[in-house]
Amino acid sequence: MTADTPAPEGVRLQKALANAGVASRRVVEQYIVEGRIRVNGTTVTELGTRIDPENDLIDVDGTAVQLDVSKRYVMLNKPTGVVSTMRDENGRPDLRRFTKDWDERLYNVGRLDAETSGLLILTNDGDLAHVLAHPSFGVTKVYIARVSGTVTAQTIATLTRGIELEDGPIAADKARLLDASRGESLVELTLHSGRNRIVRRMMAAVGHPVTELVRRQFGPLHLGTLPAGKARELTKIERGALLTLARQDSQASPGPEEHSMQENE
Structure with missing residues (x-):
């Protein structure tokens, strides 16, 4: 290269993927030759391929790769009694106590109400958070509800067929009875709705108030x-699955918007 020759732009693909922990450069080069890597949706087979790690989207065998090592993705099992905010103006227990192990400022994706426990995602990736939290993208969530009374097969059918609430009709994507004994039942509900306290309102509407609720x-x-x-931080496999979902949803046409930007179950 002469003094007048400009330096090539971007980073070699195999270097970027090795830095991201996908595999060694030599193994990544083999992946490239085998046509297992795509850049912005296009399969690449040239070993000299260069990319822009900040803007290009890379996937290996169809699974998205996180190139930006400054991004953090954390799974929290939120206990009951904690509100889903990083700072509660009323002084209630909030999420700050669970983020002390990370230097980055993390934010919760969506919400769980104080009396609901379970899976909450914390991240500093705003683009991913938007896709996951916005109900128009239809990301599904699975809940286990302990409810009063004995839930029948007819009630399960009603939940999937749909019921009318004060803010419009709603139907579970899936519903099944896990157990029924001693005057109470365990019900698993799969939903993509982002409406406020939707599981509690659905179960109350069919005559079985929720006594305990967890998002699994x-x-x-x-x-x-x-x-x-x-x-805990997500594993590489979990990050890949989450980023793949977010990229697929962000490229798809959003469905009708729900009533709430974020669920507050």
Whole structure:
């Protein structure tokens, strides 16, 4: 290269992916040759390919890769009694206590009301947070509700067929009875709605008020065995699944907007 020759722009693809922890440069080069990597949706097979890590979207075998190492993605099992905000003006217990292990300023994606426990995502990735929280993108959530009374098969059918609430009709994507004994039942509900306290209102509408509620799943993320009150960073596989979902949804046409920007279950 002469003094008059401009330096090539961008970063070599294999270097960027190696830095992101996908694999060694040598292995990434093999992936490129095998046609397993796409840049902005286009398969690349040239080893000299350069990218802009800040703007280009990369996926390997269809799974999105996080190139920006400054982004943090954290799963929290929010306990009851904690409000879903980083600073509560009324002095109630908030989410700050769960973010002390990270230097970045993290924010919650969506909300769970104080008496609902379960999976909450904390991140500093605003674009991803918008897609995941906005109900028009239809990201599904799975809840386990303990309710009063014995839920029947007819009630489960009613929940999936749809019921009328004061702010319009609503139907569960899926519903199933997990257990019924001693005058109470466990019901699993899958929803993509972002309406305020929707599970509690649905179950009350069919005559089975909620006594305990936990969110077990958010999109591709499962709460698993994470104890209440504990937080952890997402694994590489979980990050990839979450970013893949967010990119797919952001490129799709949003459906009709729901009544609420963020769920507050």
